[in-house]
Amino acid sequence: MNIAKVIVDVPSSAINQTFDYQIPEQFQQMIQPGMRVVIPFGKRKITGFVVELTNHTEVKRVRNIIQVLDLMPVLTKELLDLGKWLAETTFCLYITAFQAMLPQVLKSTYKKELVRLSDEELYPALEHVFGDKQVISFEELEASEIQYIHVQNAIKDEAVKVNYLVESNITKKFETWISPIILGKALQKENDALSTRAHRQKEILHYFINDEQPVQQQVLIHKTNTSRQTIKTLIDKGILQEEHREVMRDPYEDHSFERTSDLQLTTEQEQAMVPIRSSIDNHEHDVVLVHGVTGSGKTEIYLQAIKQVINQGKEAIVLVPEIALTPQMVKRFKERFGSQVAVMHSALSMGEKYDEWRKVQRKEVQVVVGARSAIFAPFENIGIIIIDEEHELTYKQEDQPRYHARDVAIERGKTHQAPVVLGSATPSLESFARASKGVYTLATLTERTNKRPMPHVKVVDMRTELHKGNRTMFSTDLQDNMRERIEKGEQIVLLLNRRGFSTFLMCRDCGHVCECPHCDISLTYHKGRNKMKCHYCTYETNVPHACPACTSDAIRFFGTGTERVQEELVKTFPDIRVIRMDVDTTRRKGSHEKLLDQFANQEADVLLGTQMIAKGLDFPNVTLVGVLAADSMLHIPDFRSSEKTFQLLTQVSGRAGRHELDGEVIVQTYTPEHYSVEFAKDYNYLAFYEHEMNMRRTFKYPPYVYLALFTVMHSNVSVCMQITDQIVQTVSNYVSSNTIILGPTPSPITRIKNKYRYQCMIKFRHEPHLMQGIQNVFDTFKDELQKKDLSIFIDMQPYHLM
Numbered sequence: 124m125n126i127a128k129v130i131v132d133v134p135s136s137a138i139n140q141t142f143d144y145q146i147p148e149q150f151q152q153m154i155q156p157g158m159r160v161v162i163p164f165g166k167r168k169i170t171g172f173v174v175e176l177t178n179h180t181e182v183k184r185v186r187n188i189i190q191v192l193d194l195m196p197v198l199t200k201e202l203l204d205l206g207k208w209l210a211e212t213t214f215c216l217y218i219t220a221f222q223a224m225l226p227q228v229l230k231s232t233y234k235k236e237l238v239r240l241s242d243e244e245l246y247p248a249l250e251h252v253f254g255d256k257q258v259i260s261f262e263e264l265e266a267s268e269i270q271y272i273h274v275q276n277a278i279k280d281e282a283v284k285v286n287y288l289v290e291s292n293i294t295k296k297f298e299t300w301i302s303p304i305i306l307g308k309a310l311q312k313e314n315d316a317l318s319t320r321a322h323r324q325k326e327i328l329h330y331f332i333n334d335e336q337p338v339q340q341q342v343l344i345h346k347t348n349t350s351r352q353t354i355k356t357l358i359d360k361g362i363l364q365e366e367h368r369e370v371m372r373d374p375y376e377d378h379s380f381e382r383t384s385d386l387q388l389t390t391e392q393e394q395a396m397v398p399i400r401s402s403i404d405n406h407e408h409d410v411v412l413v414h415g416v417t418g419s420g421k422t423e424i425y426l427q428a429i430k431q432v433i434n435q436g437k438e439a440i441v442l443v444p445e446i447a448l449t450p451q452m453v454k455r456f457k458e459r460f461g462s463q464v465a466v467m468h469s470a471l472s473m474g475e476k477y478d479e480w481r482k483v484q485r486k487e488v489q490v491v492v493g494a495r496s497a498i499f500a501p502f503e504n505i506g507i508i509i510i511d512e513e514h515e516l517t518y519k520q521e522d523q524p525r526y527h528a529r530d531v532a533i534e535r536g537k538t539h540q541a542p543v544v545l546g547s548a549t550p551s552l553e554s555f556a557r558a559s560k561g562v563y564t565l566a567t568l569t570e571r572t573n574k575r576p577m578p579h580v581k582v583v584d585m586r587t588e589l590h591k592g593n594r595t596m597f598s599t600d601l602q603d604n605m606r607e608r609i610e611k612g613e614q615i616v617l618l619l620n621r622r623g624f625s626t627f628l629m630c631r632d633c634g635h636v637c638e639c640p641h642c643d644i645s646l647t648y649h650k651g652r653n654k655m656k657c658h659y660c661t662y663e664t665n666v667p668h669a670c671p672a673c674t675s676d677a678i679r680f681f682g683t684g685t686e687r688v689q690e691e692l693v694k695t696f697p698d699i700r701v702i703r704m705d706v707d708t709t710r711r712k713g714s715h716e717k718l719l720d721q722f723a724n725q726e727a728d729v730l731l732g733t734q735m736i737a738k739g740l741d742f743p744n745v746t747l748v749g750v751l752a753a754d755s756m757l758h759i760p761d762f763r764s765s766e767k768t769f770q771l772l773t774q775v776s777g778r779a780g781r782h783e784l785d786g787e788v789i790v791q792t793y794t795p796e797h798y799s800v801e802f803a804k805d806y807n808y809l810a811f812y813e814h815e816m817n818m819r820r821t822f823k824y825p826p827y828v829y830l831a832l833f834t835v836m837h838s839n840v841s842v843c844m845q846i847t848d849q850i851v852q853t854v855s856n857y858v859s860s861n862t863i864i865l866g867p868t869p870s871p872i873t874r875i876k877n878k879y880r881y882q883c884m885i886k887f888r889h890e891p892h893l894m895q896g897i898q899n900v901f902d903t904f905k906d907e908l909q910k911k912d913l914s915i916f917i918d919m920q921p922y923h924l925m
Contacts, residue, residue: 127154127188130217131164136905139216142171143180145187153271154188156194157203159229161189174203178920183227194237194271194285194591194606199485201538202821208534211349214897215524224526225500228477235261236286236368237274239803245282246273257366266661270886284485286369296474297367301308302337302353302362303328310335313362328362328751334572337366375476380457385430386423391415391476395566399428401504403435410533412513412558413546415568416577416806417777419547422452423572426459428544429490433463437506437541442528444515445469445494448714451741456492467493467500470825495520498528505539508532513554514770518741518796519922527920529554548777548808549770552819555812556826578779578786580804584795590672601749601789605696609728613746614785615694617731618775619685619755628655630670630676637667638875642876649707650686673845688751689731704732737775746786748779753792753800759872762824765799769811772803823863823886831897832921834870836914840879846913847881850900854885857896862887871924878914884921 128141144162146154152159162188170192172456179820180631192592198206198221206220213220222230239257243385244250251260252267264274277283303310314328326347330338344350357363388396395413402409414422429439443452443693445468456464465488482488483500498508510518518528529545536543545554545563558565561829572576583598593599608615627645628637637646639657647668656663670678679685685705692701694716702718709715715735721741722730730745756768772790779786792800802811820827837843846869854865866883873880887893897917907913 124178125151126185127160127173128175128177129162129171129173130161130221131190132169132218132222133164134216135909136216136901137909139218140209143185145184145185146176147187149189149268149272149296150188150894153194153275154191155196157198158198158478158876159197161191161192162186163189172198172203172209172218174217185803190270191506193234194235195484197225197501199503199568201535202499202501203829203914205439205499205531205534205538209526209531212530213524213526213919214901217421219526220891221850223496223520223526224501226354226477226480227473237261237264237269238284238286239282240284241282241753242370242696243282245277247918249273249277249283259883261850266624277921287736289637299319299340300337300368301343301358301363302342302364302714303335303637304367305362306335310362318593323349324357327353327357327443331363331844338911340365346782352528358920361452363851367611373736380454380461382461383455383458385427386420388423388427389570390422391568391570392420392424392572394546395424395568396427398429398566399400399424399507399542402429403431404580404860409539410536410538410541410557410563410703411566412544412550412563413544413548413566413568414555414558414808415546415548415775415794416502416571416799417548417567417574418571418575419548420572421511421568422455424545425511426455427546428507428542429460429510432487432506433460433504437504438502439491439507439509440497440500440502440532440535441490441492441509441511442497443492443494444517448692451721453492454914456490460490461511463488464490464492465500467491467497469494472712489781498531505535505540505541507544507545508536509546513547514549514551516767519920521923523916525823525916525918525920549565549773550808552766553807564638568621576785577806578776578788580776580788580790580806582753582790582795582804583794585791585793589701595695596688597749598789598791604747604787604789605729605749607694608747609699612725612740612744614725614727614738614744615729615747615749616740616742616745616775617688617729617749617751617779618771619688619731619733619751628678628680630673631679632674632675633670635670637671641875641877642872644872646840647684648680650690659872664717685731685733689889692731699729700727701729701731702727704730704736706733709735710735734771737771740778742778744784746784748775748786748788750788750790751913753790754794754797757794757797762819762822765797765815765818768797768798769815772800773808776803828863828886828888829919831883831893832882832899832918832920832924833866834882834916836875836878836880838871838878840883843879843881846904846915847883848909849903851883853900853903854883854893856898857892858885858887858890860895862890881925884924 125146127144127146129144130144131138145160154173156173156175159170160173161168162171168189202224206217206224208216209220237259239253245253248269252264252269277290278285305313310328310332314325314332317325326349330343338824340354354363399410413421413424425441430773432439437712451467467476481493491497494850510529513529520526530542531533532721551900554563557563581600585598588598592888605615628648637655639646639660639663641659642659643658644656644657645745653666654663654668660672668679669676685703689701689703692699702722704718713831721727725744750772753772756764776788779788790800794800798814819825835843835847844867851864851866864883870880870882901915904913904915908915
């Protein structure tokens, strides 16, 4: 095999194909699909992924691969195939799909080094390159002209390993270890020869006379009460030596986890385990939907299923929504499986993410717990994939590649003949419909494991409160209940689905609303910095003292954000202790965990937050949950708004009364008669499902049809509209008369970052030629897309229609 087919790292549809490159002789025995290489492309050198090896090429003048960046593939054969499937089903570039599977570090520039892991004899040529060194650079290896097959064999035998030194702000973490060069009587002799005034040096040597083993520098300094300078003096004398050892960053190294064992399952849990165990034992792919009320023990089912998989020598991937991937959730997995667990989510530093990924690649762990992108963990023997809170919208990626983690999980499950378990108290309508039809297997948990009742939900009509003269954001019922709970020393969770101090700034004289000059959206006031900010681009400005349109000073804040609620809480309850959790207060690394720990330690009476507090939290002392604006999502132009409202209300209600104390939920709304509020009040998922399915059937929305959404962006509004109209005409030629195409129409947010946005939506059932029609759209506008002013996006499963 002397030809490599390479996908080059140039994000352009014009070159979204493989290019043939000659494999130089020194790389022929080592190069494998899934490795990254440096290749000549035009007049420059770029990187690319080797996807196939062959002996045949139709290219007359084939150029040579310049360098191989990896000694072992960073993408497995399965991930290469998955990347191709992803690119073809989401209409993204191959290079975009491959890069989405890798940690950010591997997209940086870096150097490589080879580290010796044992004292055992290596292959003679490799032994010669190492000499008496523990670490050699990749340049030294290349200069030696050693055959790479011997290096690969040494890696497979775990005699050496490859490290990547990233030439950016990501570095490896090292510890300095100190050991004596001189041992036994010779060391004692050196100690005796020291001056009596060198008592600190004597302390160190005395330590090594008693224990000759290498010791971490900081430990040595602590035990001998000396300093780095004293150690350096003994190193300079040739008595001691230092060694820098890489330590894998562990984001949870400061935590102690007590190992836990399996809990006794309830009858319902046992029944839910039957299809999962069967699928694992028979090595058959199946999708199991576990529909269980909050607190019904879904996590214990996951843990016991994973244990079964691990006992078979296989691996498990557990996906949890980013906002529900709390320290509490991680703790449960770490306590059960210890160091076999790697954790991947956005709160980790770049270096920590890279180290967790390397643990998976090196097969040092068998379980990955992470957010959406953890679905691409480079496991090669997957035994189960679990998606907790499967209804969550964060499992859908909103930029390229626009994939849904559930679809990727099912594709990987088919490849590995492994079960995919979807868990939720409020499954998405699509998943529940498939389970009802028998496409998925349905397992139901109707009771909490501790047999406690679900908290009582009271709906408060805020229109009535207003008529009574209560103009505050807290109803009389909520205020009375909060006072009662605070007096008892119990805790409260308040949910508001908006961050910031106030939603917008409006002039009461002329009605002018302060908007972003680059986007058609109002600016949000953030009190901490006293700024008006756009949540769609980076624009921010000072708060005006007078109306920019009519110069009136009657300019006022409207709406309610978390900052504003916090201020009002303190006014209403002067001695109240409030912890606020939203994007602004959890921006810093570790802040999420710190705030939750404070609340768990009862350092606050109220936990106030946005959606991130609605899931995955379990506090025994929380007995009251208040939802301040239950209908804030109901009036968004999105056919899923009722479903999102029902899910959020049900999820946040489940935070109360999870242990011995009874819980209560107060839902404040201006539309108490809406069916999503009424059914959430009674925890009646089945009634909501039936009602919402009737609506979807009537108006032709998923799961009765599939959706595809074209979004066109251009700086000229007329061009934007014309191109969208052309897309509608083109697609119409490829679909039947039963398919509905809506548009062209302006997007709900018509302009973002000075670009106008138009869209068209396709509602279809079975259209065998639609994909061809979509590809034709991109081919038609290929030249215009290269000029950068035009952008066309297709989303084959749109979740955000804004």
